[in-house]
Amino acid sequence: MRLVREPDSILSDWRARALRVESEIGKVVLGQARVIRLLTIATFARGHVLLEGDVGVGKTTLLRALARAIGGAFERIEGTIDLMPADLIYHAHLGEDGKPRIDPGPLLKQGEDLSVFFFNEINRARPQVHSLLLRLMAERSLSAFNREYHFPHVQVFADRNRVEREETFELPAAARDRFLMELQVAMPADDAARRSLVFDPRFHNVDTLLGEVAAGILEPEALETVARVIQIGITTSPALEAYVMALWEAVREPHAHGIHVDNVDMARLVQGGASPRGMSYLVRAARVRAWIENRDMVVPEDVRAVFPEVMAHRIFIDPVYEMRREALVGDLIAGVFARVPAP
Numbered sequence: 001m002r003l004v005r006e007p008d009s010i011l012s013d014w015r016a017r018a019l020r021v022e023s024e025i026g027k028v029v030l031g032q033a034r035v036i037r038l039l040t041i042a043t044f045a046r047g048h049v050l051l052e053g054d055v056g057v058g059k060t061t062l063l064r065a066l067a068r069a070i071g072g073a074f075e076r077i078e079g080t081i082d083l084m085p086a087d088l089i090y091h092a093h094l095g096e097d098g099k100p101r102i103d104p105g106p107l108l109k110q111g112e113d114l115s116v117f118f119f120n121e122i123n124r125a126r127p128q129v130h131s132l133l134l135r136l137m138a139e140r141s142l143s144a145f146n147r148e149y150h151f152p153h154v155q156v157f158a159d160r161n162r163v164e165r166e167e168t169f170e171l172p173a174a175a176r177d178r179f180l181m182e183l184q185v186a187m188p189a190d191d192a193a194r195r196s197l198v199f200d201p202r203f204h205n206v207d208t209l210l211g212e213v214a215a216g217i218l219e220p221e222a223l224e225t226v227a228r229v230i231q232i233g234i235t236t237s238p239a240l241e242a243y244v245m246a247l248w249e250a251v252r253e254p255h256a257h258g259i260h261v262d263n264v265d266m267a268r269l270v271q272g273g274a275s276p277r278g279m280s281y282l283v284r285a286a287r288v289r290a291w292i293e294n295r296d297m298v299v300p301e302d303v304r305a306v307f308p309e310v311m312a313h314r315i316f317i318d319p320v321y322e323m324r325r326e327a328l329v330g331d332l333i334a335g336v337f338a339r340v341p342a343p
Helices: 007-028 033-045 059-070 085-089 127-139 173-177 191-199 206-210 220-233 238-252 276-292 300-314 319-339
Strands: 048-053 073-078 090-094 100-104 114-120 141-144 147-150 155-161 179-185 270-272
Touching: 007 033, 007 059, 007 220, 007 276, 033 048, 033 059, 033 179, 033 220, 033 276, 033 300, 048 059, 059 114, 059 155, 059 206, 085 090, 085 127, 127 141, 127 155, 127 173, 173 179, 173 300, 179 276, 179 300, 220 276, 238 270, 238 276, 238 300, 238 319, 276 300, 300 319
Parallel strands: 048 155, 048 179, 073 114, 114 155
Antiparallel strands: 090 100, 141 147
């Protein structure tokens, strides 16, 4: 698709596509409207996403449905404790003639056409694998066989369950910072959705279910251009920019801004806040959210709507509080919103 029309016309057409993607995924993934919206935002912000949740809540189904709706070449790999970086690059085996063969691995199989790379159970993979993935996410390239491979359209999605801790490896801060968002996928709150997931046979065969999702609604090769048009076309006012900067300062130094969380020493809670890159990700996501809501300017609601998912994993807290991280960071963000006045 060549983008040769006026930017407003382009954005209007692609907004309709974005909403259709959400509708298609919503047919097969019930009770996850907020997560689906955030995944749509990440797709048009061209950011990588990490999903976390209990076993069996539909993380893999959700990502497979999104990959089908996006279109383009799709590859996946399962994280295991014996997985090595080379396993992502090539596959060594014996051919039918009994001779050794080397075939491209999941990262190289599709070449530059690779659109979605899904890493299942990422926390089961070793740090060496995380290092390779970090380069792919940061530079969309890797080195193999004495040459450079580039993946201009690739978007990385990964998931991990938060229940099992044995034979797992925590992602380093550098790798987590490359994810635009970390999304929590919980059980559907709606009783009717839960009942359907349990009793409706339609949801018991995932492969058949995913066939209901329209394929290739988006054009991966055009997404980068559309994303740039969104970032240029959706503006931020001086008041909104001052608000974002105030939020940043409050997250980094909550004690100095009078923010309180029960049973916490606020002077030691936050060891490090978001980086400039993290804040730029926040603004990128807020612009896409404003665009999907059919506005040409970011408002405070856009920032707050994406703030927890973009910022929570970029807030480094004292190790003594790490076991309560999810609750404490959630309370901290709520306190920041309450303390910092919106324009």
